[in-house]
Amino acid sequence: MTxxxxxxxxxxxxxxxxxxxxxxxxFYERILAQQGFEVQHVDRNEDIINAVQSMPxxxxxxxxxxxxxxxxxxxERVKKVCDVHSAFVPVLLASDQDEQTLLxxxxxxxxxxxxxxxxxxxxxMAKVQSLLRIRSLYVALKSTSDQxxxxxxxxxxxxxxxxxxxxxxxxxxxxxxxGFDSYISAASIFNGDLLLAKVxxxxxxLVLLGDFTGHGLSAAIGVIPVAEMFNGMVSKARSxxxxxxxxxxxxxxxxxxxxxxxxxxxxxxxxxxKARIYNxxxxxxxxxKQGALTRFSSRNLPLGVVNSKRLDLYPQMVxxxxxxxxxxxxxxxxxxxxxxxxxxxxxxxxxALLNAGKQGxxxxxKGVGDFCHDCFTDDDASIAELQTGxxxxxxxxxxxxxxxxxxxxxLNFRFDHLALKQMAHPMEGLVDMIMHVQPIPSHKERLFxxxxxxxxxSLEHGLLKLDSSLKQGPxxxxxxLNKRERAISKLNDGFxxxxxxxxxxxxxxxxxxxxxxxxxxxFDYASxxxxxNPSQSVFSGRGxxxxxxxxxxxxxxxxxxxxxxxxxxxxxxxxxxxxxD
Amino acid sequence: MSVEGQLVxxxxxxxxxxxFDIASYEAFNQAYAEFxxxxxxxxxxxxxxxxxxxSALGMLLLLxxxxxxxxxxxxxxxxxxxxxxxxxxxxxxLFTIR
Numbered sequence: 001m002t003x004x005x006x007x008x009x010x011x012x013x014x015x016x017x018x019x020x021x022x023x024x025x026x027f028y029e030r031i032l033a034q035q036g037f038e039v040q041h042v043d044r045n046e047d048i049i050n051a052v053q054s055m056p057x058x059x060x061x062x063x064x065x066x067x068x069x070x071x072x073x074x075x076e077r078v079k080k081v082c083d084v085h086s087a088f089v090p091v092l093l094a095s096d097q098d099e100q101t102l103l104x105x106x107x108x109x110x111x112x113x114x115x116x117x118x119x120x121x122x123x124x125m126a127k128v129q130s131l132l133r134i135r136s137l138y139v140a141l142k143s144t145s146d147q148x149x150x151x152x153x154x155x156x157x158x159x160x161x162x163x164x165x166x167x168x169x170x171x172x173x174x175x176x177x178x179g180f181d182s183y184i185s186a187a188s189i190f191n192g193d194l195l196l197a198k199v200x201x202x203x204x205x206l207v208l209l210g211d212f213t214g215h216g217l218s219a220a221i222g223v224i225p226v227a228e229m230f231n232g233m234v235s236k237a238r239s240x241x242x243x244x245x246x247x248x249x250x251x252x253x254x255x256x257x258x259x260x261x262x263x264x265x266x267x268x269x270x271x272x273x274k275a276r277i278y279n280x281x282x283x284x285x286x287x288x289k290q291g292a293l294t295r296f297s298s299r300n301l302p303l304g305v306v307n308s309k310r311l312d313l314y315p316q317m318v319x320x321x322x323x324x325x326x327x328x329x330x331x332x333x334x335x336x337x338x339x340x341x342x343x344x345x346x347x348x349x350x351x352a353l354l355n356a357g358k359q360g361x362x363x364x365x366k367g368v369g370d371f372c373h374d375c376f377t378d379d380d381a382s383i384a385e386l387q388t389g390x391x392x393x394x395x396x397x398x399x400x401x402x403x404x405x406x407x408x409x410x411l412n413f414r415f416d417h418l419a420l421k422q423m424a425h426p427m428e429g430l431v432d433m434i435m436h437v438q439p440i441p442s443h444k445e446r447l448f449x450x451x452x453x454x455x456x457x458s459l460e461h462g463l464l465k466l467d468s469s470l471k472q473g474p475x476x477x478x479x480x481l482n483k484r485e486r487a488i489s490k491l492n493d494g495f496x497x498x499x500x501x502x503x504x505x506x507x508x509x510x511x512x513x514x515x516x517x518x519x520x521x522x523f524d525y526a527s528x529x530x531x532x533n534p535s536q537s538v539f540s541g542r543g544x545x546x547x548x549x550x551x552x553x554x555x556x557x558x559x560x561x562x563x564x565x566x567x568x569x570x571x572x573x574x575x576x577x578x579x580x581d
Numbered sequence: 582m583s584v585e586g587q588l589v590x591x592x593x594x595x596x597x598x599x600x601f602d603i604a605s606y607e608a609f610n611q612a613y614a615e616f617x618x619x620x621x622x623x624x625x626x627x628x629x630x631x632x633x634x635x636s637a638l639g640m641l642l643l644l645x646x647x648x649x650x651x652x653x654x655x656x657x658x659x660x661x662x663x664x665x666x667x668x669x670x671x672x673x674x675l676f677t678i679r
Contacts, residue, residue: 239660241631272661312598312629317658424604445632445662453635477606477643484603542670543635549669 014038015128016057018048018066019094028061031121032128045074052081056089059131061115064095064105075109088138090131165224177205179390181361183383185332192219193330193382194226194263198234201441203270205391206234209282209328209384210263213302222261222304225250237441240267240278241313244303248311251304262302264328266384268320270392275326276315283334284346286327286353287318293350294318322389325360327353332381333364338372361385406504409437413498417491420459427451430498438502438510443569446550447512453543454516454563455496460484462520462561463494468541494519509570511552515562522559584612593620598629601663603636613644623648628658633666645675655679 013036017028020043029039042051045066052060060078067074075091082089093106096117106114112134113127180197192212199205208230212219226247233243244265251261262281269275277285281302284295299314318324329349336344348367356363361383368381411433415426431448435441460466464487470480499515548554553566582599593616597605613623623644627633645654655677659667667678
């Protein structure tokens with residue numbers, strides 16, 4: 001146990017003399033008082049402890065005659081009392097015995113020095129001053145060490161609190177996923193390693209392994225916003241590029257220039273039987289398939305370095321057959337060193353994984369441990385393993401259990417001309433809102449396409465009165481774009497109404513009716529589109545075709561300024577792995 | 582959103598990044614224009630495209646027209662959402678989709 005922190009009393013200049021002889025005390029007092037010391041006298045053995053206890057002196061001179069002959073522990077007891085109250089109090093043993101005897105007593109009784117009578121004033125002062133110098137050194141040292149201890153103790157406490165917060169952030173996020181295994185060394189927590197694994201509502205499994213540059217708290221602090229964004233956005237079925245660029249934007253804003261976040265995201269899609277690897281400045285992601293190893297090197301900048309607009313995400317794609325095992329590692333694994341200073345290195349990682357068989361990650365951990373004699377736990381090393389087999393047979397029930405059941409609801413919106421001028425993609429926000437009310441993440445993109453195409457039509461043809469046949473001419477697109485821009489800037493009245501009403505058709509099945517009305521003149525819908533062939537090289541009308549193929553019904557009303565589209569959705573609660581998609 | 586072009590042998594490769602919609606028109610137009618007449622083949626790399634709407638489909642048709650019938654145009658590495666749009670539009674009848 002380390003003693004509790006106590007603030008030291010300022011050094012006193014009191015010297016305690018324990019001597020039965022009043023004559024000797026007078027001798028001491030004369031010299032010491034002249035030098036500015038306060039001198040206190042006790043003449044009995046029993047009074048020493050009391051005197052020390054009530055007012056600790058800076059130095060004690062004890063005469064040998066006052067010590068019990070058969071006991072050697074007086075000085076030790078005195079020191080113990082001093083320890084509680086103040087710092088090191090030196091004790092001089094004085095006697096007129098011969099030097100040899102005095103020395104033996106001083107050693108046996110653990111005195112810090114001795115005075116042999118007769119001695120001169122100079123000798124007394126030299127000894128007293130030398131011991132007081134040692135004492136003041138000791139006091140300074142003790143106070144520094146107490147402060148360090150105190151700071152360390154506070155820091156330890158803070159670390160413990162931070163660890164608890166970390167746990168709360170990171171634990172629930174790493175949900176149990178069949179085929180997923182991981183290793184995180186204890187030391188890595190505060191070094192900014194981050195490992196997250198989560199299933200998207202669509203059934204895609206996402207594993208993120210990241211590593212902040214630098215060490216310690218500054219590196220670790222970024223982990224929390226990253227984990228929060230990742231978990232939130234995965235639940236909302238945001239795409240991986242969206243997630244990465246959100247995280248990048250946040251880190252770009254908060255991290256100092258020299259800090260960045262290397263991260264790799266592995267996305268395994270059971271529906272598409274595809275894996276995508278987004279490696280942004282991490283060591284190679286490894287894939288083992290039929291005894292062969294493939295490397296997926298970093299193709300992207302680490303996060304937090306450039307503005308998201310300049311971040312080009314380049315995924316690497318693999319078709320899956322279910323016999324692949326992916327490994328993601330932080331550099332702590334390959335950089336583990338043995339006592340001879342050799343690094344574990346890529347070659348050994350590769351060998352360990354190729355020979356691992358069913359042992360997988362455990363074989364690698366053992367390999368590193370054997371190599372560097374259990375240095376592993378001291379390093380910040382994290383490893384993730386993902387087998388594709390169990391994921392391709394993943395059961396959707398788990399990921400659906402937290403989805404809301406289909407319900408009856410309505411949303412009405414009116415965008416006036418000011419809103420229309422200012423919003424580049426108003427339907428994006430609307431789709432996000434729908435996803436909050438009725439989470440059907442796997443239908444999000446389709447819904448957005450439907451809403452956006454219908455909205456664009458209402459805006460461009462209804463309110464702005466643009467003619468799509470413009471696009472057919474030479475440089476038609478450019479002309480169309482210019483006209484569109486001019487028309488938008490001139491817009492000073494009009495509106496677009498969007499009415500959404502949803503009816504449940506089952507627990508995870510529903511019908512969304514989208515009615516969009518604009519204040520424009522409409523168009524001759526009777527003569528439009530029926531003969532249009534999808535593969536024809538016509539530059540207009542494609543939006544309506546696209547929408548029609550996504551909806552179960554699409555009708556125009558009024559003068560053509562009202563369109564009603566019916567979008568049906570259902571989520572399959574279970575998925576039969578034997579059934580091909 | 583941005584488009585970057587690169588000529589590799591006879592093939593002009595265009596990398597589409599971000600949202601591929603009406604706002605990309607100028608960037609897309611500029612990127613392919615310099616390769617017209619120089620490239621025997623176009624490859625549109627969609628791996629970095631996050632979204633595509635009907636205007637983007639129109640722009641691909643425009644490229645097809647400008648490049649001429651004899652020029653092969655490949656659309657590669659589309660993500661699921663973009664691939665769905667291409668599928669619905671039946672673009673495999675007009676382009677090579679990989």
